[in-house]
Amino acid sequence: MRQAASIVCIGGANVDRKARLLTSFRLGTSHPVTTTQTAGGVARNIAENLGRLAQSVSLVSTVGDDRDGQWLVDVTSRYVNTSFIVRTPKANTGTYTAVLDERGEMVLALADMAIYDTVGEEWLKQQWTRLGPISAVVLDTNFPEDVIRAALAQCRQEGIPLCAVTVSVPKVKRLPSDLSGVTWLITNEAEAKAFVGSDGHTGDIMEAILHAGAKNVVITRGANGVAYAAKQGETGTLAAPKVDVVDATGAGDAFAAGFLHGVLGGRSIEDACRFGMSNAALTLQTAETVHPALNEHLLQAAYARYFREGERSDE
Numbered sequence: 001m002r003q004a005a006s007i008v009c010i011g012g013a014n015v016d017r018k019a020r021l022l023t024s025f026r027l028g029t030s031h032p033v034t035t036t037q038t039a040g041g042v043a044r045n046i047a048e049n050l051g052r053l054a055q056s057v058s059l060v061s062t063v064g065d066d067r068d069g070q071w072l073v074d075v076t077s078r079y080v081n082t083s084f085i086v087r088t089p090k091a092n093t094g095t096y097t098a099v100l101d102e103r104g105e106m107v108l109a110l111a112d113m114a115i116y117d118t119v120g121e122e123w124l125k126q127q128w129t130r131l132g133p134i135s136a137v138v139l140d141t142n143f144p145e146d147v148i149r150a151a152l153a154q155c156r157q158e159g160i161p162l163c164a165v166t167v168s169v170p171k172v173k174r175l176p177s178d179l180s181g182v183t184w185l186i187t188n189e190a191e192a193k194a195f196v197g198s199d200g201h202t203g204d205i206m207e208a209i210l211h212a213g214a215k216n217v218v219i220t221r222g223a224n225g226v227a228y229a230a231k232q233g234e235t236g237t238l239a240a241p242k243v244d245v246v247d248a249t250g251a252g253d254a255f256a257a258g259f260l261h262g263v264l265g266g267r268s269i270e271d272a273c274r275f276g277m278s279n280a281a282l283t284l285q286t287a288e289t290v291h292p293a294l295n296e297h298l299l300q301a302a303y304a305r306y307f308r309e310g311e312r313s314d315e
Helices: 042-052 067-076 114-118 121-128 145-158 189-196 202-211 251-264 269-284 296-307 310-314
Strands: 006-010 014-021 033-040 057-064 085-088 095-100 106-112 134-140 162-165 184-188 216-220 226-230 235-238
Touching: 006 042, 014 067, 033 042, 033 067, 042 057, 042 067, 042 134, 042 162, 042 251, 057 067, 057 114, 057 121, 067 085, 121 145, 134 145, 134 251, 145 162, 162 251, 184 189, 184 251, 189 202, 189 216, 202 216, 202 226, 216 251, 216 269, 226 269, 235 269, 251 269, 269 296
Parallel strands: 006 057, 006 134, 014 095, 057 085, 134 162, 162 184, 184 216
Antiparallel strands: 014 033, 095 106, 216 226, 226 235
């Protein structure tokens, strides 16, 4: 039988540890907190979201030959093909430790990601030969520049749609200045400004990103919604649904997955942004990095609630 094409997510798979403050944050003192551990990593989170939305998805990543690595593979494999995750004894599994304030907003985050520097372009090429048919690639910026460039070049060469998702302000600089081959760039305001080296207006920044070679760009702006632009000229902004935030961790990854679910399903960039924001809204209302009950029905219901029924999102 012919193997079905899958979305391939390339990038981080980490253990997320979150400490949520029970009182207001003050420097130089101890705070009472509640702590949780979840599976994380931008590419891994997007892959799990897509898997829960009934997409065929594979994850290309690396974890340590340790207990955290085995746990990550076990929990991810329920929704994602994890056979392309490589175990390595060279470093510990990546960890991301976030301190959240009493409203669920991030105060501080600490990332131990040395493991991603243990792989290079040859490692990616070896994985690529095993992947089979690919419908689209999602690439985060956790891996070194040569891996990112190799993935971009491979997608450009094979005509595979590629969605690049930035991870942080320092790591956005791992993207090449030439974004040819990037079908969709999903980034936030700070990361977009760092990429173009300008603190200008959102519209000017999106124009610069399109000029760099990306076909479409989406800039997420938290509670201020999203802005988007396409090379064909389609541009706009969308307001974010009003929700009670439990925990903001993973909302950006949920947006990227919801957006891809929409755009790969034939939706316009504007409508795909609505799906992205619907999925982010669901995630914001849970303490988990990925909504634990996410499925296609739940996402469609959220889309209907937030974008087809006027101001019901104010409830």
